[in-house]
Amino acid sequence: MAILTAMVPTPLVAVVCGSRSDLPTLRGCFDVLDSYGIAWEASVISAHRQPEALGRYVGEAEAAGVRIFIAAAGLAAHLPGVLASLTGRPVIGVPLDGGTLGGADALYSVVQMPPGVPVAGVAIGGAGARNAGHLAARILALGDPAIAEQVAAFRTEQAAKAEPRIDPRADATTPAARG
Secondary structure: OEEEEOOOOOOOEEEEEOOHHHHHHHHHHHHHHHHOOOOEEEEEOOOOOOHHHHHHHHHHHHHHOOOEEEEEEEOOOHHHHHHHHHOOOOEEEEEEOOOOOOOHHHHHHHHOOOOOOOOEEOOOOHHHHHHHHHHHHHHHHOOOHHHHHHHHHHHHHHHHOOOOOOOOOOOOOOHHHHO
């Protein structure tokens, strides 16, 4: 079991994946959490090869103050569901692209959970990893006004990038095209 700690403060979010090769895809998640100032930690623990270690880790993470788990997995993608079976805290599942089905198998595994063992599913791959960070921030914002302000600021920044009534035939670099 490898644990990579990103920040010194008590982590509010634990990001778990089954292999170090998954970490580059999760970079966007880490960046988003950093942008909100949310403390996080990352661990590499396989639900299939190290189930006892995963159980111990979840208990330790909860005791340390982790409020949300993000679990990334490809192919059969059992990690998010197994993690959800071990905690009553929110679990966000990130299906990873890979294999012959391009991540569709992982997506189905993440979203087809039995009643009472919920996993919030996001998009496949890097976009899903980023959205997992944003979703974690929105969940934490429910009880933390500082994070709520950060989420609101991000949404305002996104909204400011809107380009209503553009002419897509115009070259966007010309002054006339920019308005």
